Amino acid sequence: MPILAGQIAFYYLAAASVASAILAVTRRNPVHSMLWVLALFLHVAGIFLLVGAEFLAAVQVIVYAGAILVFYVFFLMLLDLPSEEVGPPFGAHWPLCAAAGVGFAALAWYARAPGLLPSPQQVAEGGPSRGNLSTIGTALFTQFALPFEIASLILLAAIVGAVVVGKKKTES
Amino acid sequence: MVPVGACLALSAVLFGIGLIGFLGRRNIILMLVSIEIMLNAVNVSLAAFSQNLQDSRGQVVALFVIAVAAAEAAVGLGLVLALSRNRPGVSVEELTQLKW
Numbered sequence: 001m002p003i004l005a006g007q008i009a010f011y012y013l014a015a016a017s018v019a020s021a022i023l024a025v026t027r028r029n030p031v032h033s034m035l036w037v038l039a040l041f042l043h044v045a046g047i048f049l050l051v052g053a054e055f056l057a058a059v060q061v062i063v064y065a066g067a068i069l070v071f072y073v074f075f076l077m078l079l080d081l082p083s084e085e086v087g088p089p090f091g092a093h094w095p096l097c098a099a100a101g102v103g104f105a106a107l108a109w110y111a112r113a114p115g116l117l118p119s120p121q122q123v124a125e126g127g128p129s130r131g132n133l134s135t136i137g138t139a140l141f142t143q144f145a146l147p148f149e150i151a152s153l154i155l156l157a158a159i160v161g162a163v164v165v166g167k168k169k170t171e172s
Numbered sequence: 173m174v175p176v177g178a179c180l181a182l183s184a185v186l187f188g189i190g191l192i193g194f195l196g197r198r199n200i201i202l203m204l205v206s207i208e209i210m211l212n213a214v215n216v217s218l219a220a221f222s223q224n225l226q227d228s229r230g231q232v233v234a235l236f237v238i239a240v241a242a243a244e245a246a247v248g249l250g251l252v253l254a255l256s257r258n259r260p261g262v263s264v265e266e267l268t269q270l271k272w
Binding site: 006007010011014017018021022024025030033034037040041044047048050051052053055056059060063064067068071072075076078079088089090091093094096097098100101102104105106107108109112132135136139140143144147151154155157158159161162163165166168 | 174177178179180181182183184185186187188189190191192193195196197198199201202204205206208209212215216219220222223228229231232234235236238239240241242243244245246247249250251252253254256257264265
């Protein structure tokens, strides 16, 4: 019963991601938060595998869990936050924030009405089915060539901006 | 075959959790991490749409989202570094001035 196994795997991954997201947001120690975010990213990569996005799962593990999160942990180590342990993790306005978050989640939950989604039969195109990576690569370099170049420009601007913002101030 | 509605529900819940973290946390680094949680939630729904419509373009857009998340992390953490050089601590409640 591979369908049932897929369902069980999905519900496990969903429950684990929600649990690790809640723990990541509520832990007082920032390093613990980072580790829960790592658990969240790995479970979301599993969900990507289940919905047939293998390349996205690999990118999620390599770029998100491997690069971006390590970057955050480096900064956490670099900054040395002694005062973080004493104060409450949330500001005084946290009930308002919780209401906003729960309200938005409820709205998005309500908005996923079945009538809004086109059924797969309507949009399925003919043509030979290829591997996931080949399809994405073709789309990336033909239909999405301009956004691809713009993404490289954004990354370049981010590198230059991070260097400019982060360098020591020189007296002029 | 995972139902698309379940993926969208998961995405909504994750986004809500990230929103709570972004609005409520006092630590500025954890606010940035909450943004990453929200972007990840959006990627989940993009991948679910991509599977539902049998169209790989959703996954391409998710790749762009990941690229923008990397850029945002670099610039945001650079700003935090510049901020912490001027004053200790990264609590947003103490940042009440534009310049000091």
